[in-house]
Amino acid sequence: MSRSRRAFAIFAASAAALVAGVSAAPAPDIWADRVLTVPGEAALGNATVLVRDGRIVSVTPGFTRVPRGDVTIDLRGQTLMPGLIDSHVHITSEQSPRGRLEAVTLSVADRTMMGAQFARRTVEAGFTTVADLGANNEAIFALRNATAQGWVVGPRIIATGNSISVTGGHGDINGFRAEVMEALPSPGVCNGPADCRRAVRHQVRAGADMIKITATGGVLSNTAAGLGQQLMDDELAAIVETARSMGRKVVAHAHGTDGINAALRAGVNSIEHGSGLDAESIRLMGETGAWLVPTVLAGVTVSEEAARPGTWMPAPVAAKAREVGPLMLDALRRARLGGVRVAFGTDSGVSAHGQNAREFQLMVQAGFTPLEAIRSATVSAASHLGIEDEAGRIAPGRPADLVAVRGDPTRDVTLLMNPALVMRAGVVVRAP
Ligand SMILES: [Zn+2]
CATH class of the missing domain: 2.30.40.10 (Urease, subunit C, domain 1)
Known part of the structure; x- marks a missing residue:
């Protein structure tokens, strides 16, 4: 040997x-x-x-x-x-034609075990740190702790747990018959500033490292509720203020321009996806120092699936995928030219786990040099996630x-x- x-x-x-x-x-x-x-x-x-x-x-x-x-x-x-650092994954799930069935058949323990498998794939692909932005609290906090202890081979995980969302919004349970939706828990849902304060505090108590919100509609929720602002200005302000008071950053899923800019005005630390980013968004990001986590790979993945004849996507999901997917590469190009701080993120779980590095090629297509793209997945992502002393x-x-x-x-x-x-x-x- x-x-x-x-x-x-x-x-x-x-x-x-x-x-x-x-x-x-x-x-x-x-x-x-x-x-x-x-x-x-x-x-x-x-x-x-x-x-x-x-x-x-x-x-x-x-x-x-x-x-x-x-x-x-x-x-x-x-x-x-x-x-490498991926600032946006969902490591306890992966999109597939079985997804809607799994939502009502898999237990929390099943999700955790599934996550262990995806955690191994992710770290073997070179991603030694990930931020998980949206998963069942119990599943993701257990997996985070297990990879930290060495019980499971996987990356360091920074976890938000449940996304905070409005009733019927992206992040709530959608698209099942009423009795099923009543029976399934939707623990991240809040309505009104006081209730959203409660939801943030609940997440902190449960063990969230950061607070994830769905400021706008999203592609994969099975509802024709659009991609615009869903958490209102007073709710956004309450969430950011409460999270800050307890030492947590707020990362905001946002597609529609109105929701992106409302979240930025409320003081969120990052915009995830940012498909509808405009000149005002770029100005606000310069003013507040908020990061963009582009996830172009997710846009490409949902666009391809929506265009496939016989796609498993329900009609409202396919319609949103066709609307938003093609916008993301150009939004990233404009963000880079506008001097926005960019932290690498893929939304893996929408795409297959372990393929995270495909995002680098997309960033180069958006005008990044290879070194700029690598910096976004090391030095920049560590800074965004507040782990400069541990990673990057x-x-x-x-x-x-x-x-x-x-x-x-x-x-x-x-x-x-x-x-x-x-x-x-x-x-x-x-x-x-
Ligand atoms: Zn996501």
Whole structure:
């Protein structure tokens, strides 16, 4: 067995030990031809990254020989970069023709187990941190805690739990007969400022890291209620004020221009999707510093499905998909030209989990350089999510969340679709 093969065998064993709840402490030195320590700043040439106890100890020029007993991961010919961050996923679900049936057949425990599978796919694809924006509280908080404990192989998860929505809005239960909708819980629903304060406080008590709201209609809710503003100005103001008072950011799903701008005026921290973004939205984002999380991949996915003969989408969903899908790439292009801060996000769960890196190509189509796109999924997303000290760059003291790709992704961003190595907190979860 070659030296690097032996190293990977050791790491595979350590990953198994981690899952079993045993703290393994692999001590690799990683050699790479190119290290993007802080994507957007100058890359290092030949360098050695030293990892101990799951954290980065040092980044030094040249290829350093390791002490006896340690191992070297030889990534010569490859680019090493910080683990990628997806600021918008739904890791406990995935769209399929079975989706409407699953809504009434899967238990919370089923959802959690499904999420464990998707969490593994996501981290194996190089995404070592995700923000889950909308899932059952119990399922997602348990999965978040499980990946943090090493009980389940997956990314670090920042979770909002239930989306906060109005009755009948995007985020409520829609499109079933009345008795079914009465029977199904819709715990994120609120109406009026006082009730929306209650809903925010409920989410904080339940364990939400951030507050997710559906400021406007959305594509995949089975209702012909449009894509315009749904949470009213007084409700938005109450939500933002309450979340802020309890130390939580507010991330706002928004398609229609009216809802985007109302959410921005209320002071939300991000606009998710942003399909109907206009010049006023760009001005407001400049004024407040709100981020755009573009999720163009979701737009492409729903457009393709809506156009497919015999699509499983119910008519109101297909109609909204055809309306909004084609807008998203152009909205992102205008946002970039307008100087809006962009954090990478895909809405995976609409698209298949593990395909998150397809968004990079779409960002390049919208005018981003490959390096700008990579920065949005590292430094920028870490800043947006408030985890600058834990993710988004390779620096001593930070968790060893690392991705390596063969060749140079700053020239060809499609290389990110197939990482050669993924390390999460010092444990190799994907090896060549
Ligand atoms: Zn979403």
